[in-house]
Amino acid sequence: MDGPIARNAEGKVQVAAFDFDGTCIQGNSPVMLVRYLVRRRMLSPSVVARILSWAFAYKTRLPQNEAWVRGLVFRAFAGRPVAEVNGFLRDFYDQVIDRRFRADAEAEMAAHEEAGHAVVCVSATFEPIIAAAMERRPIQYAIATRMRVDFQGNYTDEVEGEPIEGPEKVVVLRRLCDELFGADGWELAWAYGDHHSDRAMLAAAKSAYAVTPDRPLTRTANAQGYDILEW
Template sequence: MANNEEQIEAKPEGVAVFIKGKSSENARLVISEAELEAQKPSSAVDDAAQLKVERDHDRGAPSPDAPCEIAVFDFDGTCISGNSPVLLVRYLLKKGQVRTSVLLRILTWGIAYKLHLPQNEAWVRSLVFSSFDGMPEEEADAEMYAFYDEWIVPRIRPKALQVMREHIAAGRDIWIVSATFDPIIVRAKRDIPYDHHVATDMKLDEHGCYTREVKGKPVEGAEKLRQIKEHADQIYGKDSWKLAYAYGDHYSDAPLLAASEHPAAVTPGPTLQHHAEKEGWQVLDWR
């Protein structure tokens, strides 16, 4: 692609990366303070809290002889607007906890993600997590909890909560599956009424401090489906559950969606949208 040139531009309000010759949706990754001002309706998190109170009362009772139906939701771009690892980099950048060299390599990954190019998922998570390398688990988790409270809560999508409410009423279990870091999803339990989750774990050293090494594999692409199957078999028993519904926004979610009885592409990028339309999947707009 000889006509495509990358430009990295530093601005007072953030950092922008442009690729000439590409459509605006695929060609721009922006780290900007202005984006952080976007707010969802204030009722969304209140609605989630109320959902927790009413959960047991409202949950439908599935047939005792039928497999447990689960509804699986991707997190980034599906339950929330935006990508939490990228947002975490912005948060750490604002606090002066990310080196410029690390930032530029993360931006390169962001471009590859936008363009659906092959990439090393463990590598980029190691880069993002470099700010927590050697930090005690409790201290690092507290930092990620603070990030979630300030930056992620305003991005929770009310429509995601509404759909979860419908599944709960139908007696289905809610699962969150995400390539983001496990403490972020653990914290999301305060606002999103899921039953089980699968997310990316980072290894601890012998002193209980985080390393930059991913424990196992990042929960991305086909690994999402593999880990859902593994954990659901452990929780429910093999052949005692079924993947009834699945929701995702990125083309890498296609294996998970294809395995469900009712796949839905949520506010998808053009690649997933095209694939969803070709396969006859439901396409939803949760913006």
């Protein structure tokens, strides 16, 4: 965190919450990670086939097990030390993701930070990827999907808790901000998302922005009067 956090006339911290994939960056970081792992032969063909079948069903908007597919991806890292995997994912971010960070997203985050707002990234992607983004971009706080670590300090292929997806984003955002600013000490003033799974977070904000939205979110944005941003 770089800039000081201010409070408004009511004594509340104003929070600006950003989705990551498709909002802050162009594309989907877990999908790019799978390609990255496949090129390095770190995922078996059978695991890749199962991930692809999940992706097809997800694209057709069928209900899917979010934790299951993240576990499949993390089979590439199961049994490996946390520091080693985090370093690998930091390199992946630097080589693949960072150049896809949208200039408009960075400018919006920086403007919020300069105004004293709390900038929070709320993402379903893996926590080390967001940690790398925090080192390079104006993200003050973040919540992302955390993978379980065993007693030896090695990653497993199981999600710790729930993937940060859909309504869960609102749950974890509220929990984080309550801890940081007090239960009555903050408000979700702005939220930015690109996907229909971001509807709950956008609905919870005083001002909602649909960023290059998919078709279902475009319909919601038009119906609810959300601003649509083409980043």
